[in-house]
Amino acid sequence: MRKFLFSLSIVFFLVSFDAFSQNLDISSAYQNDVKIRKTGMAILGSWALVNIASGAIGRSSGVGQNAYFHEMNLMWNLVNLGIAGAGYYFTATGDMPSNASDLLSDQVTFQKTLLFNAGLDLAYIAGGFYLLERAKNTTSRPERLRGYGKSIVLQGSFLFAFDLILHTIHTNKSSQISDFLSHVYFQNNQIGIVMGL
Template identity: 45%
Template sequence: MTKINKLLLAAGSILLSEGASAQRVTPSPELQSFTEQRIRHQKTLGLTLGSYALANIAIGAVAAGQTSGETKYFHKMNVYWNLVNLGIAGAGLLGSRKTLAGSETLADAVKQHENMKKILLLNTGLDVAYVVGGAYLRERGTNQPDKADQLRGYGKSIMFQGGFLFAFDLVNYFIFKSRGDKQERLLLSATPDGVGVVLPIR
């Protein structure tokens, strides 16, 4: 490689590095606030669900050993169900800790906000299915006397847990929507030049 080629290569590397640095735009205070609000809400969701799960596991483990029949199975299912809830809450908290408010672009922040609303709405549909499934198990208990206590206890527990999650997901959806949508509209309505922007969200 000649000296001229080396000089051209070095100059090209410098220009490319400067161009890459110029693309790392510091997010506006409004965008950072929008992202931080979502992250805080996600952490609150995880902490609330995790605390609820721990309480159910502790109460259910003690009560299952002190009761019998249908009530015993009710508490046992509460423990099983909330072990899953605890895992979901833990995964959510880990995910929110990895997200940095200053690292998201406007498109990323909007996409994450819309995804959270979709997830919460999808969860409410699943929660209704849980309640229906629990009612089905409880009804089966009337037709299977040998497993009546187990089916009724499990069914009532699933109905209870599904009802709680339905309220939890629906309330958080509306909180998320009311807090975030207004900020989202303001961020999307204008660029620094006052020009409206449209971002495709998939």
């Protein structure tokens, strides 16, 4: 009897989940998600282009640590431009999820990626400060270490702010998924959906 009731509960849950998820406008939620991601990649790409242009000019006209600062900005942002371009392309050409579960999974993965990147950004900043500190204790091209260190601190700081702001916006604007999840509850060994709210 317990197995029967458990099986019946699972079937009821799945049917309810499917019926409730149909009320979620998946297309609208997906388009909102795409808009946020495209805007983020456009901002990252713009930052990269400005840094590539100023880095090329600064490297050719600068001397000492200033030249190395611009050199690292140029190299770093060639990578940023590639990431922004690929991110924009894959966002623009991606397929819309067919159900709320896939949409939620995709959004959660994106948000986790942003948080992971923010952790990497802190490592970049720490690496930049390490180079600045190391420059104080070496006679072998300390100007290069200072220039690279300052650039990496700047680039890491921008990326840290960028990732956290994009994560916050994405989380806040993904309200349809959050609203949907507010109707799902877990209690003891049970899972359910509150209907009609």
